Amino acid sequence: MSWDPYATLGLGRTATADDIRRAYRKLAKELHPDVRPGDKAAEERFKRATAAFNLLSDPALKSRYDRGEIDADGNERMAFGGGGPRPRQSARAGAGAGGFGGGPQGGPAGGADAFDLGDIFSDLFGPGFSGGGRGYGRMRGRDIRFTLDIDFLDAVNGAKRRVSLAEGRTLDVAIPAGVESGQVLRLKNQGGPGVQGGPSGDALVELNVRPHAFFRREGQDIHMDLNISLTEAVEGGRVQAPTPSGPVSLSIPAGSNTGKVLRLKGKGVGGQGDQFVRLLVMLPEVPDEELKRFVKKWPKRDQAPPRPS
Incomplete structure (x- = not known):
């Protein structure tokens, strides 16, 4: 379930850039783990407040x-595949609340209005402060998530796609x-940029395989x-049969009935x-008069196949 970054900072939707900075400063001063060591609840609130600040202090992310x-x-609400974007059925929350150890939020992308967490911590705790050496200023970027529609044969044989x-x-x-x-495919370091020199997040690609015609x-x-x-059923013969890796010649045994199953070894998924x-x-499809006459004269015309009783 998604959360509201405005509510996390105690703000309304009309909050200005200065309102966002002041609200975060207040919460950081109250909740920072170096101020309240060992307080896990405060640390989680600090992480969430930092994630909210990272989103709302970046003008581009805030607008989006x-x-x-x-x-x-910071997860995309659009999915990609089939030549263009399509809406996701639901947006999935990222792992974790604040982005430590794989969190989803993105850091400021830069620009004239972007804030610097290092500046805020220095203002609060003194020059040179960066989170007590524990990486609270340096954060991993957000993971981006989207769904990619792929064809059945691409899923079976493998493929490359550009999105x-x-x-x-x-x-x-x-x-x-x-x-x-x-x-889900994980593309390392292809997500949002890190904060304060932190590593980039990952791109998480959820695959949706389209059904095949046959x-x-x-x-x-x-x-x-x-x-x-x-004729092929009665006399047997060879026919072309499609496989995921291309057509093959298939031998039909004489006297084959509907429902008979033939096996092509090694022609499954990925050759496995x-x-x-x-x-x-x-x-x-068109009734054949000659076939009708033959059946009427066929000695075994009244012989019924086995049927369930």
Whole structure:
């Protein structure tokens, strides 16, 4: 569940840059871990206040948050794939409240109105103060999260995709063979910039695999239905069958019925599983008079196949 950075600092939506700075100074002076050592609740409140300050003191991030483009943790509210952005069904909160050890918030991106945490801590605790040597001024940048739609065959075989982020950057995403929907790829140091020289965050790419027209995946195996003619079913023969890695020649045994399953070894996901082909015997769409006459004279025309009782 998302949180409200304005409420965290005790401010309303109309707060000015000076209001934001004053509110954070007050909370930092009260809650900083060097002021209240060992107070875990105060430390968590300090982390959250710092995350709120990082967001609202950066004019670009603040504007994007106010427009609803990112959530309070700096996560994108847009997902990418299929040639353009699409709205996420829900924005996911990042790990942690304040961004230490993998938190989501981004630091000031610079510019005339951006604040410097080092300046604030120096004002509060004296020149040269940077968090008591424990890294409270130097913070990791926010993680950015988005969803990438990929084709079924790209998920099976692997692929490379280039995506454009909302802030104008592009990322090259290498999709490993065998990925599934819901799997998250982590792109190190491709997230928001760090604060006070801290490391950049990561880009977390959640994959959404589009369904295929006829392939189905079960674990590492691929399944499909293949239409065959009455002649191919009765006499057997060789037909072309599609696989994720390209078409192959498939041998149809004589006397094959609908429902018979043939196995193509090693033609599954990433070459690890198999492909299973279920045969479907198809009669001519237009009734064939000669076939009707043959069936009427066929000695076994009244022999019924096994049916459930």
